[in-house]
Amino acid sequence: MxxxxxxxxxxxxxxxxxxxxxxxxxxxxxxxxxxxxxxxxxxxxxxxxxFVEAWHVADLGRAMGVSLTISVCAVAGQLLLALLGGFAFGVLGVTGEKVLFPVLLLGMMISTEAIIVPLYFQFRDVGLVGTLPGILLIHLGMGVPFGVFWLRAAFRALPRSVFEAAELDGAGPLTTLRLLGAPMVRPAIYTLALLSFMWTWNDYFLSLVFLQGDLQPATVALGSFQGRYTTQINLLAAAGLIVAAPVLGLYVLFQRRFIAGMLAGSIKE
Known part of the structure; x- marks a missing residue:
């Protein structure tokens, strides 16, 4: 009862x-x-x-294409580097790990506002302001530290005996990662991919500073649309829903894997 x-x-x-x-x-x-x-x-x-009117007036087709390009490329790069880094720190062991890993985590602790001005001038000097490679480099630099931290925890939750057996069988580090490590932490990889996509897609501040004209993504286009149509609340809401739709759709499709990934590593075997 x-x-x-x-x-x-x-x-x-x-x-x-x-x-x-x-x-x-x-x-x-x-x-x-x-x-x-x-x-x-x-x-x-x-x-x-x-929704149709907001799509055309705000030029969301072009803007969302730019956002999709940036997000997909940034997520792919972050996953690759995070897998390699997380496997190195979590399984292989890195010389000087007690110094290198905290240094890597500094990327998670420094706010964007604290580095935006010097970063802008550095990128301007090398011609990366107003380019997609420039904004991709920034997203990689800001996203990889968290990715390494996330996947390191996932790898450290796995039984060490699995990797020791693979090493005894003659498998190299990359082979072990490809055939054993990555499949075993797949839920954590899905979660990292969704989080990275969400953070990159929703970025406004960096894109506003580093991208201009036709390269502005959906969030910046939405901000410009809001400035021009402040009194048309219904169109602003429609445009906001259109911009938010990709992230919402991905979460609905992969919510089970997302939750599994959030729980992965909470229990160490």
């Missing part, structure tokens, strides 16, 4: 939390579908054309 009461209480609490989380989302969606420029919800008259 006591067990049933706990289940009921848990379900009630979860239901209330779900309503609190979903209510703003529903209101935002109704605002985007409102025929009134003030964004007042109208359940009897949903205007889906707001």
């Amino acid at each position: 006591k067990r049933s009461g706990e289940v009921v209480v848990n379900q009630v609490v979860l239901g209330v939390m779900a309503v609190l989380v979903l209510a703003p989302v529903v209101v935002f969606l109704l605002t985007a579908l409102s025929p009134d420029i003030s964004g007042r919800p109208a359940l009897t008259q949903l205007t889906w054309g707001n």
